Amino acid sequence: MRRVTILDDYQRVALASADWSAVGARFDIDVVAEHLDTDALASRLAQSEVVVAMRERAAFPAELFEQLPELRLLVTTGMKNAAIDLDAAAAHGVTVCGTGGEGNGVAELTIGMMIALTRHFAEEDAAVRAGGWQHTIGPGLAGLTLGVLGLGRLGGPVADLANALGMRVIAWDRSITPARAERHGARIVDRDALFRESDLLTLHLPLTESSRGLVGARELAMMKPTAYLINSSRGPIVDEAALLAALRDGRLAGAALDVYDAEPLPSEHPLRTAPNTLLLPHLGYVTTDQYARFYTDAAEDIVAWADGAPVRVV
Incomplete structure (x- = not known):
C-alpha cells in the first residue's frame, strides 16, 4: 500500500x-x-x-x-x-x-521567557523541590525598555504584549516604517541604539544571509551588563561563541533561548552549562x-x- x-x-x-x-x-x-x-x-x-x-x-x-x-x-x-x-x-x-x-504562540512564549528568566523561575523551582525557599531576586518588566529586533509578523505581537505590561518598546529592522512602529507602540531607533538602550532584547527576524550572525561580539559588547537577550527566532542569528563568552564573563545578565545552531541541541553542547540561561527546546510554535x-x-x-x-x- x-x-x-x-x-x-x-x-x-x-x-x-x-x-x-x-x-x-x-x-x-x-x-x-x-x-x-x-x-x-x-x-x-x-x-x-x-x-x-x-x-x-x-x-x-x-x-x-x-x-x-x-x-x-x-x-x-x-x-x-x-x-x-x-x-x-x-x-x-x-x-x-x-x-x-x-494562535499567537511565539509572542506568548517570548513574554513568558522574559518573565521566567528575569525572575529565575527555573532556579526557584529547583530550590523548592530540593527543600529550599526564596534565594533570588529580579526586576519587574514594567518600566523596562524592550528592544525588538524585527517588528514584523512575530515581533509586532510581542511589542503589543510588552506595551500591555507597561514596558517601553523600541525597535529596529531594515524595513521598519513609522506607521508599523506606531501601530505597535514602538519607537524607532538605529541599530546600535537598539543594543545600547535595551534592558531586554528580543529577536524576531527570518534567518537569511544578511541576518546570520547579526548579533555578534560587537553588538553584545554594546549591551548593558544588566541586559537580557531573548531568542525565539533562529539560532544562527546570534553568534553562539560570542554569546557564551559574554555570559561566562558576566557581560550580560542572562539569555533565554528557544532556538540553536544545531537542533536538537547536542547533549554535550556548552550552552547546557552556561550561566544565567533559560533553555527551551524550540517551543515557540508548539x-x-x-x-x-x-x-x-x-x-x-x-x-x-x-x-x-x-x-x-x-
Missing part, C-alpha cells in the same frame, strides 16, 4: 491532533517520533510517496531528494520552510505543499491549537493531492 510518513512527532500527538481517516483509507501511515539524521532519514523514507515535515526539524537538501525516488508529495507545516530545497524538489517531480497556522491546524491542513493537502488537485502549493 502507498505510504505516508509523518516526521519528527516528538510528542507523539500527530494522529490525535487531526482526522486522518481519509488519508488512512488510501495510505499506510508511518509516524516517526525521534529525530533522524540524514542517512537514517533517507533509509526510513525510501518507500514513502508522501512525507509530512514538522517545520524545519528535518532538512531536505538536493542530495536527499536524489535518494528518495518514490517521493511525490512533501507537506511542510507552515507555508515557508528554509530547510527544503524547492528547486531540487521540482527537479525530482516532488510537489511541496504547506499549511496554515493558528501548542495544541497550532498542531491541530498544522495536521488538519496536512491531511487535507494529502487528500487533495491524491485527488489530482493539490492545494496550498508552496
Whole structure:
C-alpha cells in the first residue's frame, strides 16, 4: 500500500491532533517520533510517496531528494520552510505543499521567557523541590525598555504584549516604517541604539544571509551588563561563541533561548552549562491549537493531492 510518513512527532500527538481517516483509507501511515539524521532519514523514507515535515526539524537538501525516488508529495507545516530545497524538489517531480497556522504562540512564549528568566523561575523551582525557599531576586518588566529586533509578523505581537505590561518598546529592522512602529507602540531607533538602550532584547527576524550572525561580539559588547537577550527566532542569528563568552564573563545578565545552531541541541553542547540561561527546546510554535491546524491542513493537502488537485502549493 502507498505510504505516508509523518516526521519528527516528538510528542507523539500527530494522529490525535487531526482526522486522518481519509488519508488512512488510501495510505499506510508511518509516524516517526525521534529525530533522524540524514542517512537514517533517507533509509526510513525510501518507500514513502508522501512525507509530512514538522517545520524545519528535518532538512531536505538536493542530495536527499536524489535518494528518495518514490517521493511525490512533501507537506511542510507552515507555508515557508528554509530547510527544503524547492528547486531540487521540482527537479525530482516532488510537489511541496504547506499549511496554515493558528494562535499567537511565539509572542506568548517570548513574554513568558522574559518573565521566567528575569525572575529565575527555573532556579526557584529547583530550590523548592530540593527543600529550599526564596534565594533570588529580579526586576519587574514594567518600566523596562524592550528592544525588538524585527517588528514584523512575530515581533509586532510581542511589542503589543510588552506595551500591555507597561514596558517601553523600541525597535529596529531594515524595513521598519513609522506607521508599523506606531501601530505597535514602538519607537524607532538605529541599530546600535537598539543594543545600547535595551534592558531586554528580543529577536524576531527570518534567518537569511544578511541576518546570520547579526548579533555578534560587537553588538553584545554594546549591551548593558544588566541586559537580557531573548531568542525565539533562529539560532544562527546570534553568534553562539560570542554569546557564551559574554555570559561566562558576566557581560550580560542572562539569555533565554528557544532556538540553536544545531537542533536538537547536542547533549554535550556548552550552552547546557552556561550561566544565567533559560533553555527551551524550540517551543515557540508548539501548542495544541497550532498542531491541530498544522495536521488538519496536512491531511487535507494529502487528500487533495491524491485527488489530482493539490492545494496550498508552496
